[in-house]
Amino acid sequence: MAEDGAVKVKQIGKYKVEVIRSKCISAGSCEAVAPGVFALDEEGIATVISQDGNSDEDKLLAAQSCPTDAIVVTDTETGEQVWPKV
Ligand code: SF4
Numbered sequence: 840m841a842e843d844g845a846v847k848v849k850q851i852g853k854y855k856v857e858v859i860r861s862k863c864i865s866a867g868s869c870e871a872v873a874p875g876v877f878a879l880d881e882e883g884i885a886t887v888i889s890q891d892g893n894s895d896e897d898k899l900l901a902a903q904s905c906p907t908d909a910i911v912v913t914d915t916e917t918g919e920q921v922w923p924k925v
Pocket of ligand 1: 869870905906910
């Protein structure tokens with residue numbers, strides 16, 4: 840717990856990833872590249888199991904490996920979308 844009472848969320852890197860479920864076609868490459876971050880759920884759709892399971896580099900590589908650009912990567916320091924390129 841931080842001094843101001845806010846709960847500090849453990850975060851290794853600065854990239855946040857999100858899966859747009861409607862775009863996911865269950866290709867599984869995100870899980871193969873970053874298995875600590877992505878896992879396919881019972882419907883075969885990728886979900887984020889942890890933001891800290893892999894490095895920023897691997898999270899970005901996983902997003903770039905997605906054939907449908909279903910993974911959005913945001914830099915939490917700048918608020919900018921890193922991937923897909925806008
Ligand atoms: S790589 Fe993309 S399409 Fe494949 S499981 Fe992950 S999010 Fe879904």
